[in-house]
Amino acid sequence: MFSTKARARLLVGAALVLYPAIAHAGQVAGTVSDASGTRNLPSAQVSIVELGRSVEADSAGQYRFSDVPTGRYTLRVRYTGADAIDTPIMVDASGMVTQDVAVGGGGDILVTGQRANLASSLSRQRGADGVESVLTRDSIGQFPDQNAAESVRRAPGVNVLNDQGEGRFVAVRGLDPSLNAASINGVRVPAPEADTRSVALDVVASELIESIEIKKSLTPDMDGDTIGASVEINTTSAFDRKKDLLAGSIEGSYNHYSGEVTPKGSVNFSKKFADNLGISGGASYYLRKFETDNIEMDGWTTDDAGNGFADAVEYRDYDVRRLRTGGSLSLDWQPAPSTRLYARGIYNRFSDQEDRRRLIFEMDADPASSTASGASFDSADGRIRVERDLKDRFEKQVIQSYSVGGETETGPWRLRYSAAWSRASELESGSIDPITFRRDFDGEDGDDLSVAFDYGDYLRPRFAVGGASAAAFDDAAEYGFDSFDRTTLSRSVDREWNFRGDVTRSFALAEGTFELQAGGKARLRQKTYDLQVDTFDGYDGDFTLADVVGRQTYRLADLGSVVAKKGERGFLDANAAAFERDSLGSDFASLAEDYAVGEDIYSGYLLGRYQAGPVRLIGGVRMEHTRNDIRGSTVTLNEDGDPGEQLLVTANRIRRSYTNWLPSAVVRYEATPELVLRAGAFRSLVRPSIGQLAPRFALERDGDDLEGAFGNPDLKPYRAWNLDAGAEWYFDTSSVLQAGFFYKDIQDYITTVTFEGDDAPYNGSYRGIAFTEADIPLNSGKARIRGVELGFSQLFRMLPAPFDGLLTNLNYTFTDADGETFDGDTGGLRTIPLPASSRHTFNAVLGYEKGPVSVRLAGTYRDKYLDEVQAVADEDRYVRQHFQLDASARYRITPNLQLFGEWVNINDAKYVAYQNAPVTRRLLQYEEYGYTLKFGVRANF
Numbered sequence: 001m002f003s004t005k006a007r008a009r010l011l012v013g014a015a016l017v018l019y020p021a022i023a024h025a026g027q028v029a030g031t032v033s034d035a036s037g038t039r040n041l042p043s044a045q046v047s048i049v050e051l052g053r054s055v056e057a058d059s060a061g062q063y064r065f066s067d068v069p070t071g072r073y074t075l076r077v078r079y080t081g082a083d084a085i086d087t088p089i090m091v092d093a094s095g096m097v098t099q100d101v102a103v104g105g106g107g108d109i110l111v112t113g114q115r116a117n118l119a120s121s122l123s124r125q126r127g128a129d130g131v132e133s134v135l136t137r138d139s140i141g142q143f144p145d146q147n148a149a150e151s152v153r154r155a156p157g158v159n160v161l162n163d164q165g166e167g168r169f170v171a172v173r174g175l176d177p178s179l180n181a182a183s184i185n186g187v188r189v190p191a192p193e194a195d196t197r198s199v200a201l202d203v204v205a206s207e208l209i210e211s212i213e214i215k216k217s218l219t220p221d222m223d224g225d226t227i228g229a230s231v232e233i234n235t236t237s238a239f240d241r242k243k244d245l246l247a248g249s250i251e252g253s254y255n256h257y258s259g260e261v262t263p264k265g266s267v268n269f270s271k272k273f274a275d276n277l278g279i280s281g282g283a284s285y286y287l288r289k290f291e292t293d294n295i296e297m298d299g300w301t302t303d304d305a306g307n308g309f310a311d312a313v314e315y316r317d318y319d320v321r322r323l324r325t326g327g328s329l330s331l332d333w334q335p336a337p338s339t340r341l342y343a344r345g346i347y348n349r350f351s352d353q354e355d356r357r358r359l360i361f362e363m364d365a366d367p368a369s370s371t372a373s374g375a376s377f378d379s380a381d382g383r384i385r386v387e388r389d390l391k392d393r394f395e396k397q398v399i400q401s402y403s404v405g406g407e408t409e410t411g412p413w414r415l416r417y418s419a420a421w422s423r424a425s426e427l428e429s430g431s432i433d434p435i436t437f438r439r440d441f442d443g444e445d446g447d448d449l450s451v452a453f454d455y456g457d458y459l460r461p462r463f464a465v466g467g468a469s470a471a472a473f474d475d476a477a478e479y480g481f482d483s484f485d486r487t488t489l490s491r492s493v494d495r496e497w498n499f500r501g502d503v504t505r506s507f508a509l510a511e512g513t514f515e516l517q518a519g520g521k522a523r524l525r526q527k528t529y530d531l532q533v534d535t536f537d538g539y540d541g542d543f544t545l546a547d548v549v550g551r552q553t554y555r556l557a558d559l560g561s562v563v564a565k566k567g568e569r570g571f572l573d574a575n576a577a578a579f580e581r582d583s584l585g586s587d588f589a590s591l592a593e594d595y596a597v598g599e600d601i602y603s604g605y606l607l608g609r610y611q612a613g614p615v616r617l618i619g620g621v622r623m624e625h626t627r628n629d630i631r632g633s634t635v636t637l638n639e640d641g642d643p644g645e646q647l648l649v650t651a652n653r654i655r656r657s658y659t660n661w662l663p664s665a666v667v668r669y670e671a672t673p674e675l676v677l678r679a680g681a682f683r684s685l686v687r688p689s690i691g692q693l694a695p696r697f698a699l700e701r702d703g704d705d706l707e708g709a710f711g712n713p714d715l716k717p718y719r720a721w722n723l724d725a726g727a728e729w730y731f732d733t734s735s736v737l738q739a740g741f742f743y744k745d746i747q748d749y750i751t752t753v754t755f756e757g758d759d760a761p762y763n764g765s766y767r768g769i770a771f772t773e774a775d776i777p778l779n780s781g782k783a784r785i786r787g788v789e790l791g792f793s794q795l796f797r798m799l800p801a802p803f804d805g806l807l808t809n810l811n812y813t814f815t816d817a818d819g820e821t822f823d824g825d826t827g828g829l830r831t832i833p834l835p836a837s838s839r840h841t842f843n844a845v846l847g848y849e850k851g852p853v854s855v856r857l858a859g860t861y862r863d864k865y866l867d868e869v870q871a872v873a874d875e876d877r878y879v880r881q882h883f884q885l886d887a888s889a890r891y892r893i894t895p896n897l898q899l900f901g902e903w904v905n906i907n908d909a910k911y912v913a914y915q916n917a918p919v920t921r922r923l924l925q926y927e928e929y930g931y932t933l934k935f936g937v938r939a940n941f
Contacts (some may be wrong), residue, residue: 025508028094029064029337032057032077034814035104039241044103047835049074049086052613058126060239060340066412067508068097077101078243078673079735080126081119097580102298118793119734119805129618130217130666130680131724131740132491133158136210148209149201149323152231155214156738156811159841159862162882162911164292164769165929168202170377172214172229173742173787174815174863176836179228179686179718184401184422185235185344188223192397192424193531194593195691199424201231203350205284205401206324207249207266210236216742217666217680217724220605220620221502221519224684226663227720235328235346238270238278245270245280251900251936257291257929258319264288264934280369282328284326288932292318293556295461300875303366308344308917309375313361313453313461317554319565341406350400356391357552357562358434361451361463368450376452379443379467384451386439388479388545393431394488399424403498412506416519420498428490435484435568437545439899441469449473459912459926460556472581476561479545483501483537484572484579488533494690497524511608512612515619523601527690532594538580547571556928584646587639591649597690598629604757614670622662626687630654630666630713632695634769641701652695654713659687674731678740679722688715688750692777697769708774710766716748726789735794737784744785746819751835752777754871755824779813782818802804805850813841830873838881840864852892859885867913880912896941902934 034043040061046056049064050073057063068091075087089099117136124134133155153160160167162176169177181198182189218224248267254260268282299311324350334340365382367375377384405418441449448467455461465473472478502519548571550564555741572579607620634650664682671677676936687693693715699708726740741885757764757772766771791811797804817837823830833839840863847856863885864865868877885906892898913925 003803008630008769009530025067025069026091026097027064027066027701027848028060028068028089028097028099029089030099030101032061032063032079032101032103033242035102037102037242038600039243040239041103041120041123042240043127044077044079044101044129045127047076047078050075050447053508053513054611054613059234059237064409066409066506075099075101077103079103079119080123081116081728092618108660110936118795122730122734122793124211124213126676126728126730127389128215129219129616129668130215131678131726131742132216133214135212147202148204148206148233151209152212152214153860154843154845154858155212156843157216157789157813157841158214159843159860161836163200163202164318164927165290165905165911166202168200169198170597171836171841171862172216172231172837173785173789173813174841175228175785175817175840176432176834177228178224178689178836180231181223181226182231183223184233184346184399185403185420186232186418187401187403187420187422187498188225188496188523189233189401189689190422190424190496190525190527192399192426192492192493194426194490194493196689197687198689199399200397201450203324203397204233204348205266205267205286205324207284208235208282208326208328208346208348210234210240217678217722218662218664218682218684219618219663219666220607220622220662222622223518223521223603224622224624224660225684227718227722227746235330235344235409236268236280236282237330237342238268238272239340239634240280241270243875244272245940247938247940249936250940251285251934252578252635253290254933255290256931256933257293257553258289260289262287262289264936268311273604276334278332279330280332281327283327283331284325286324288320288322288324290320290322290932291553292320292926293554294318295556295923296462297923297925298790300917300922303370303375305370307370307372307375308368308919308922309367309370309453310672310922311363313463315359315554315557315559317357317552317559317562319355319553323349323351324785325349328883329897338410339406339408341404343402345402350397352393352395352397354391354393354395355565356393356434357550357554358387358389358391358560359562360387360389361385362387363451367456370565372456373456374452376450379441379447379469381447383443384441384449385480386441386449386473386479387436387915388559388562389434390565390568391432391434391438392566392568393428393433395426395428395431397424397426401920405500413506414504414506416502416504417501418498420753422496422498424911425603426490426492428487431487431490432568433485433487435563436482437479437563438482439472440481441467441472455923458914458921458923459910461923462557464572474560476546476549477544481539481543482567483535483582484568486531486534486536488534490533492527492529494527495525498522509612512610512615515609517607517609518605520604521602523603524600525599525601526596527599528596529594529694532588533586535582535586535589535720536579537582537585539575540578540580541575542569543575544867568895581886584637584639587647588635588698588700589791591633591647592635592696592709595630595632595690595694595696597631597694598627599687600627601625602627615668616668619665620663622664623659624662624685625657625659626717627657628713629653630656630693630695632697632711634695634699636699636701638701640703645858652697655696656713658717660717660719674729676728676730678724678726678728680722682721684722686718686720688712688717688777692750692752697742697767699771700886701767706770708766708769708771708776710769710776712777715750715777718748718750720744720746733795733797736791738789738791742785742787742789742791746785747781748779749781749783749819749834750777750819751780751832751869753780753869755822756871759822778822780822781820781829783817785815785817785834785837787813787815787817789813802850805848805853807847807849811843814839815839822871823873831868832873832876832937835869839867854890854892857885857887859883874917875915877916878916880914882909882911883907884909896939898938900936900938904929904932904934905929
């Protein structure tokens, strides 16, 4: 392109241009740490007052200014919770100034305890470009949280969706967890579950986390695949601390319902072999045994008297054994002052043994009599089927991530580079889900049974049986074997390779700096799901519930005879040859679920950053190009068809690609040293869930009826314009009053809708496949989200002793989120609240810390939300509002030894799902869990 002489002339010209700056400018660098010399302080604000230039200390507490002209200056360091430090410096002809700064003298506590945690979180929030909340390791440890998801819910605008009483999926600003993204050490976390992109953060042990950043506004250097927030989890680095660390904890966990005490333990360490080489890591073990009592109802309709009733009622008794283990390891090396390298890995394993016993009533006829608060059924009017079953399921999930990378800074240039591999998996092998024993009461030959349901307390409906066969209802020998389903294999694997490079050039201005940054990234993802289900619906012999009967651990009702936990295993193994496999149904259920989805994302961006005095401006554009290679099958079941045509399988493979341009702009302005104003606008997207996207078309033919469940490979990603504006007033030491407004305009929102044959837009045919009824995910149209976030945190140091140890943290989020979906009643669209979107969320913390005593009471509230969308509004599933109260207390015996106790779910908060009936709510699901107590000792050296 250029001759050798031309290239030489260009290099000489560039050298002449740069030479004056290099010859007459120097570099100022150093580390900010606490006055005790224990740890470095990330996000400390460092400025050269006379030049109007500012930077934030990085995760290792290091800062750097390049191109500083010779002269005398004032280096000012500010950190929330401590007084500002001014240090005079001289930049001379030598060109290099190293100035370390210790912050927090005069009694300020910046290392341990609730006050230190609040100071650290607020410092990082204050220094952030956009709207951001931060939780640090010590802050996470102050709460009685059982996993990473529960830790995140303490941040402003954040709550979680629970599974069996434990936090599982993170909801930000009241939005669906699928609209968030999660990262570990800067690498997107793949999802272990088969059909979703949402990452269940209950897999990740909170003890392995150094910090969690909840970034609600995006800049061009960030992945654009989030509308709610990007939840970024960081493990520890040896460079985070000035001193070596060895810490551990041993505790016991007691569940009120199970009555068992189970162990939990963790160890963390950080060791520097030299100033430029260190290793850090940790390990965690947590075994928890607990129980859940549950009631579920389905098939709600109205009888001729105008009273509502459910034609299926289930009483469920869960016993769960849950084990979390994990480990992390980081190696950090600084081979030269300009370069830092790292290698990091984290491994988390989550296993869940669930034994669920059910008593199920299924009624074929309307009630014999009914009232507004109950219904009575009689087998003389129609069959009453009673089933007693057991699910014996063992599931294992693993999330692991490994990355290498580094950063090089030389003069005005900064290079960042990384490569990573992540894998998430979910495995079931040999689960029984379920084994069922059945007794039909049909009213013939004196086989009479009546069942009366009392809905007076709609949360806990009662039942009573009567009739001539009432004794048979509870006789285990009367319940014959019906069938069992074995999950021979259910394996979901999600893998991703990640490669990234960024380059930044800094330009020193007369006042302030301008940075030009560019970068590229490749994410190569492959997700597969393989299912093998075997259904056995016949037995050559006599097999009844009496052969495997056990006892219940249920508190809501007397279930009578139940299947013993693990009671079926010995019988099934000893008599395997006598069971008959339903080959047709088993093969259909298995083949219809399998898929493989490849997703490669190539992105690049250009960003400009201007910082001068109190003003910071960031703007640019990001491009993301997505390529999909999607495979699944069309599987049609014709049970009455000719041999060879009963099960038809056609392989599907679809390739597609699309490109999104994502501009963004952020402004941060310090109106005063105490008042920070922010505003931002950005475009983002969320790709369809894997399960919705996969071309799996499952159809069952019954005469002229053809019912199906379809994936939709034509789905477009959600695309959103996002606006943020906020103000933060840091009115006192480690104290803040903040308010923010957000607005999101989403296109192509996705909902799954049940269509009848003549319903638009498909009119009985999808991708050339005719159907009479089908569940199809589709882009429903537009959605709009608007809301307000309010937060208040304060240390009450001004109060007289002993009240000067009080502190509080309050935050509230209002979210108004609505969209459109298909209306089965009118054939048009209807307005709905967006699924999993809560209108009100609130977190409150009241703490006290003085001397060796530390106490914290925390409450979290989440408003009701729409859980599942149905074709008609009356059948939509909602989850009731949830408020949970937790407490923790700590007593420091010595500077290195601490006793603690925690009380989780003090108020025995319940889970409730329901339908909005014309007059009253109709119960779909009710669960209660009791409380959990934890107690133990922590030590650090």
